[in-house]
Amino acid sequence: MGNKKTAPCEGSGGSLPPLSPTEFRAYNRLSEQMDAFHNHFRMTWNQLYDACTSTGKRPSGLSARQMIMMGLQFCSQLDFHHSIEEQHIFPVLAKKMPEFRKELELLTQHKQIHAGLEKLEAYLEKCRSGEEDMRREEIKRLMDEFGKVLWQHLDQEVETLKADNMRQHWSVEEMRRLPM
Template identity: 85%
Template sequence: MSEQMEGFHNHFRLTWNQLWGACSGTGKRPAGLSARQMIMMGLQFCSQLDFHHSIEEQHIFPVLAKKMPEFRKELDLLKQHKQIHAGLEKLEAYLDSCRTGEEDMRREEVKRLMEGFGKVLWQHLDEEVQTLKADNMRKYWSVEEMRRLPM
């Protein structure tokens, strides 16, 4: 499970790093992307991460929470989702206003919004994968039970 999750999370890390790089001191867009392409990349990032977390919260975490305290609503992984989504909503709203032409895209504003939830996002991406590693999963699940898990 951790390897599958790591694959999804690496996609989010890659996109984050491309957006972050475009907003940092170099002043260059990643791979020659236009401002519109950067906006769309950011909006896709927000949408995909939201969708990923929705699947986890609706289909994966409830099953894991039956035996694993890390996935219960009152604990860190789900609290992190809420913090990440608060930041995602702000970033998405800003990028959408740039997409519609209501605002001009300012890289420093995108970076400021990303800074608002970046630390918790990266922590979450790492901790979730660690929690799903075999040595931890073996504490709670048999091999047969693992085969039936929704991932």
């Protein structure tokens, strides 16, 4: 046992023993998977937002149609991601983790984000149909309405799923059996 390397468990206050690398990977798996999904949303958000704030005829090399389609795809994918979380992931995690129960912050954030997504999607649909001309400043305004809570949520959810928190609620065997 003297040669066994361990991964630190930050925030455990020393009350829990250090994790082996294998245990750390098991406990940290959901955080890493969620971060990969969230990085896609962060990248798309940044690309769309940059296109709204840059100057020139074709900001970030995107045409108006490409911006509209990127925005609609972002709305659809984030809404789908939240649906999967709410229907399949959060109920399992909520059995042992209060952070994932309906009345608490992560799901409240989903509601706030969804309200912003609905407005953005409605505007982009009007632009796509030709009912309205696309205005970058309007897309930016709509994104600004829910951007802060979105970014907080993307980070907080990943943080909540990190090994140091998960190990306080689940055994390694339970982590390996989680259907995610």
